[in-house]
Amino acid sequence: MGRLKTLKLVLLHTSFNFLYQTFYKMFGPKKGRITLATMRSDQLNDNLKALHQGLLMTDINQIKIFCYHYDRTFSGKLGFLLASIKALYLIARSDVFVIDDYFFPLYAIHKHEDNQVVQLWHAIGSLKKFGLSLPDANQSVMRPHTNYDWVLINAKTDQRAYLDAMAIDEAHVLAIGSPMVDDLLNRLPQCNSAVRRILYSPTYRPGAQGKQQVMNYVKNMIDACQQLTGQWEIYISLHPYLKLTAMALPKNVHIFQDAEKVKTLMPTVDLFITDYSSLSLTFSYFERPILLYTPDYDTYMQTSGFYVDYYQYLKAPYFNQATQVVNYINNKLDHMDLSYVRHLKQKTFPHQDGRNTGRVVQFVKKLTRENNK
Incomplete structure (x- = not known):
């Protein structure tokens, strides 16, 4: 990694953490708030979309949505900086912060325990290496896939891969199913005879x-x-x-x-x-x-x-x-x-009972302080 890039990352790391700590001290987590966040799309998809629909059917009334798609243009870089600041505020204000992919601003902070982060990975299964499994990832200034409290996955057989890719304790990687599988179960194969x-x-x-x-x-x-x-x-x-x-x-x-x-x-x-x-x-x-x-x-x-x-x-x-x-x-x-x-x-697909979303909804709900009085 070049010196200039390293310097930029050090500055971002210091600045982002300062902003997060400031937001936390000024406001702190709002009791019962759940934030669903992605930086891979301008809307909720797959697991986060299914989780959001499931949460709307409960008595939870503190749900925030954060979506940003980084397109790597100059305007996109500026937008990414502003979006990251907003994300830091939302992390500081959330009881539970749920993400579905790499989430850059999260890796720059010294996170407080009462801002719980759940990684609900967007893909089913584990094939190619990612995150901390990749060469030199652990030496990065912005060490990826850190600050997670829980990682929810689709199958027990995938647990070893997620432990290798993310900084997380084995007991906090739970194979309770991916919410998007429930939607898949309702999609029947269709035949195209002509084309x-x-x-x-x-x-x-x-x-x-x-x-x-x-x-x-x-x-x-x-x-x-x-x-x-x-x-x-x-x-x-x-x-x-x-x-x-x-x-x-x-x-x-x-x-x-x-x-x-x-x-x-x-x-x-x-x-x-x-x-x-x-x-x-x-x-x-x-x-x-x-x-x-x-x-x-x-x-x-x-x-x-x-x-x-x-x-x-x-x-x-x-x-x-x-x-x-x-x-x-x-x-x-x-x-x-x-x-x-x-x-x-x-x-x-070990969980084909149609209850993946329900299990994740109940797990996330139990993490909030509303349910830990």
Whole structure:
């Protein structure tokens, strides 16, 4: 890390903590207040959205919402600074502060015990390494995934990965289910007889070089898919942190950045393609084919890595060229044995009782001082 960047982080760390401590001393946590916060979207999605809907059905009347999407433009950086100050105020004022992803301002503060933080991770399952599992993360000025009091996850088998990625005690990582699974249980697979659908979701890679890499893979996939036999619609879901630029597309190709659209599309999709996205775990619920397009697997293993033996865990066919993917679709897709998908579904969804949201709502509610008189 360069000296200038380190200096900036030190200044942010000192300034953010000063602001948080000031807000805490001046106001302090408001009794019974629950704040749902995300810095990955301009609206609540997935687990936070389901939790919010569940909380509205209780007697809790102190619910605050904070959403911000950082787009890495100059105006976005200014907006991020202002949003971070607001977030620090909300942390100081909350009994319980619930997040669903990386949350930069939280890692700069010396948090007080009565501002309880719950991490309700946005993805189902654990495949690729993140957080403190990554090289040099522990040496960062802004050490990520710290200041959590509780981490709520989908399955007990994922606990070890979250312990490795986050600074949290084992007893405070609870596998009580992901609220967004309840919505998934209500989505039945749909058949498209005339036009079939592919959903392609490449994993985000940081930095300008990473962005170019992802877009190159997207272009390769678009070009290759023009050789598909039969009628296909291609939907490409890009990570919300990736800035999408205008590009000419074939009529059957659609690019978007919308988590809600992914959820709507999934039951209608005939084939899911990814490199390392945990959406493969979510999509396994529909028991439809999953293919892996992983041209940089060896490099990714060195720079990031996985919590599992990736290919062995998914058991999905994998390819390092987009043309190989399309050739497989044309010649073998309709004759695939989908037992690997059904097995993945069994591992991924231990809680299929429709009560995941209810368990999380009750847990969060019990953390507030209204219920600890």
